[in-house]
Amino acid sequence: MSSLKLAVCGILVISASCNSVNFVNTQTDALRQAKTLHACWEPVNFENPAAGYKLSEPIYEYCSIMFNPIHESEAFVNGVDLESDNYEKFENHFAEGTGNYAVLSICSQEAFSFQGPTKKAQTSLRCLCKRSGCNIPKPLNDFLKFNQHPINLE
Template identity: 40%
Template sequence: MFSFSRVVLASTVLFSPMATLALNTVEQAKQDATGLLRCWEPTEDGNYSLSKPFFELCSYMPAANNFESFHVNGVDMSSDNYENMIKMFEEQHPRHALVNLCLQEAYQLQKPAIPSQSLIRCICKRSGCNLPVPFLQFLDANKKVIEQ
């Protein structure tokens, strides 16, 4: 028996019109909202590299028991229905941008008497947004313009 539930945590950024940066986080998020992205992916030697720009979304998953460990990759769009997530990144207020959409997912893989398993998965839509760093650093880094 398999049951599934989700809790959604949305990370957003709001800048005032007085921002003087050449490109701020909101502008960068809007710029990447409809294009293809470069995502961090693991390499065979245990490091990470940015992919070519062919993903619609990037994924970041901290380990369930240790937020210092993580898994990053570009999202295979056939792995789930991401239509509503894509819309959330694209349809926004002029001064507001969705930066990360983090889901806490629970899975009941065994009998109901056995506790379910849960994990956090963050989906983002800016090139390089799934930075291969511990979870709190990932959240902090996504507040800013991402250098590439």
């Protein structure tokens, strides 16, 4: 499985609150959240994704988003149960974030051959991220733009 690391450094976001100003860049935000549990976007109704989305409680180590390969504006989001797969290699990439950079998302293209090696395989693009609300259910380009900035869910 190949993975694509997406890292962003040096983006400054200024947020003012009453008489104080806080300076937090994306790298600092990602490193702060790297070892915490996260709230992830999930469908309100898993049987009917068109019903909308809600944020879960902060119970997940990763949030996930998969993009429909046919309808690029359609995304499937959920929190990740660590028992569902081996995430050791993903964790190694996220742990690399030190000094001047942090890994924000890891996206992998996966191929599944459900009907054997002589039939056309199905492909998917799945991204994992480790910040609360990072798996916003948007098309790929919007997801990538959104994840370039600190995420404030308060």
